[in-house]
Amino acid sequence: MEDITAPEVWTLASSALVLIMTPGLALFYGGLVRVRSVVNMMLFSVSAMGVVGVLWILFGYSMNYFAEGESGFAGSPFKDFGLLNTDSADYIGVGFGAVFAMITTALISGAIADRVGLGSWVLFSGVWATLVYFPVAAWVWGGGWIMNLGATLGTADVIDLAGGTVIHINAGAAALALAIVAGKRLGFGPGSHKPHSIPLVTIGAALLWFGWIGFNSGLASTAPDAGLILVNTLGAPAAGIIGWIVVDVLRGKKPGVIGAASGAVAGLVAITPAALNLAPLWALLLGLIAGIACAFAIDLKYRLGYDDSLDVVGLHLVAGVIGSLYLGFFAFDDGLLMGGDAGLLLVQAISVVSVMVYSFVVSLIIAFAIKMITGLRVPAEVEERGIDAEAHGEEAYAYESPEEQLAVQVAQLR
Template sequence: MNEAVAAADTAWILAAFAAVSLMVPGVALFYGGMVSVRSTLNMAMMTFGGFALVGVLWIVFGYSAVFGNSLGGAGLLGDPAEYFGSSTLLDAPAEPGLPPALVSAFQLLFAAITVALISGAVADRMKFGAWIAFSGLWITLVYFPVAHWVFAFDSADGSVTGGWIANTLGAVDFAGGTAVHINSGVAALAVVIVLGKRSSFLNPPRPHSLPLTMLGSGLLMFGWFGFNGGSALAAGNSASVVVLNTVAAACAGILGWLAVERVKEKHATSLGASSGLIAALVAITPACGAVSPMGALIIGALAGAVCCLAVSLKYRLGYDDALDVVGVHMVGGVLGTVLVGFLATGAAPNAVSGLFYGGGLDLLWRQVVAVLAVLAYSFTVTWLIAKTLQKTMGIRADRAAELEGLDIVEHGETAYVLDGPGLAGRAVHERDAVVAAESITSSSAQDTHSR
């Protein structure tokens, strides 16, 4: 690789990093608009608090646990001590290529956003301190190992051994359908089973600001172009195909969700459009480098339709997934990852063929094994983490806090000041006048009585 190409690639990943960073406030707004006015700040704080803690842990040992040489060559976990503290990432690459520090920064955001996605499932009822503890344990015990399985490839010279899904199994996951979306979705299911239902489960509070939710989904779409396109790790044709497939799926997903919603509810809603957009982006994430644009349209439309139907399962099965993380991220991630086994075409950047393009069942069974492995591992370990925290520090806010709202109880703040200019001062003045009048009346009554 010559220096000019390396510089172009570095510039593209820097731009992708900037785009993905907007997904942090995107998640906060997307989720914050969907909850009641009493919990919107709590949702934002869960996103930003999780982001902060994950960032620190990533710098200390997370990058090493994901991209370090696999311990024992088993492909299960990178060596946490290999890049401990990230100080060795200061060195420039020996040959023209991406700076290791940039790769680390880019992947840090992947980790942080994965944790943030889980928070939507536990809205309105989880203690903030318990959420922070859960985030630290989950990222360490669940995300870092699974990300190593999926994102860590063997080095070209054989000196570094990566994860078993990427190398031994050979499943295709271009940008994190398994490590990010299936992982967060099934973790959400495990933690809400431990956490229990809200008192308002069957009659949940209405979203307090759908414009905020639509703005959040728009920011997430913008960031997703960096999320998927940046995963090509080069400014070239692969990134271009990935971006085209991503936007194609997004458009089809909105229409797919709205079509089902129109039939079921007789309305096409803004919340449905936002949800269909996210469902399609989730599903195309593992497939964006493996399918044609027509394949991307199929995946997006199916994701919008299937996830629209899936979100109602929580009422039938009795788990309280407040903001449909399971129905969108787990179901969408599974759908997109498995569909690679059907729709992958050798003409796409991943250069593999699925069942419909003459590849037989070879790729399909690999995709299914990857899905099942992540589902089983993430659910089991997440349930154990949540159960342990429940037995030790407690994770559920009490009923009074739930009714009052977590913004006040956990953070001592409210999202909106409802008094107009001068009204607060006028209210205080009127209160003081009433107190003074009552005091005068009481004094007069005492004087009359004494006489």
């Protein structure tokens, strides 16, 4: 039996870092919703971990890559069903892929906060992972057509280090489709649904940034590569914070923690595909651009009339597109402004548009089908009273009634 290598140890540790991101997302999203739907919102992230984790072991990993001689839409779900044919030496990679699938699916849920039932979400998450995430991951990382697009066209290869297309554009496009089908929340409008807990948002954002180090650098095999990824994963979100706050101030808004946290997420999303292929200076510029662009993009839902509750589209789709296309200009060697030609920009644009269109269309079909089966949304009276108490029998904060407080005081006196 071979000893574990240093890169394998780091990938193992990075899997733990990425795993904590989904509970971190639950806290981030949970703080952004109203107090009456915190449990429901957090359950969406936790349930995605359960559903996608099981599916990944059963057939998701098998669909995630093309074996030698295999071709088609995605890898065969039966070639390694239940990991029966997977070499145990590959298990670290299997686990690393699983946590990516979990967080990607959970990201979508922020678009439907306050109005969709858990059963509908669980059904959507399982079908979406099967029909959208697993195939797209195979296209980009598992030997599929996007991975080979550069060779096909005679250009540089598509660059997507940790999921600009697979994770963020994929989830953002799905979130837009699901939000459209779900419809608007009761009373939807600017300022109508304020976050209930800024501390939860801050803790969640901190855990996301913490885990993102492993997210971007989990497969780094050399110290210089890991160091560059680390610096860029620190610099881009830092610049994103500045960009978002500056936009808020210039627009007459008071700077706040929600904006700062959102700016950090925008920078993190944008650097995800690019952390190994940009000089730190260009990573800072990317983060600044993403923070500024996303600060404006989150207001589009009011102008265009779709209710993306927690701005999955405005953050993940927009910043994912920016980060993926930015490589076409500033990537080492092959970027248009770094001595290369337009070839890299071309293949980056093809991958962005293809994943965005595919994810949106298939997600739209899945969402309409589920709406026909379950109705998708909770009844209006449940939404008004609060999903947590009505649907889950739990509340985020269990306050004692005056009668309960009096009973405790009497018991203490005795």
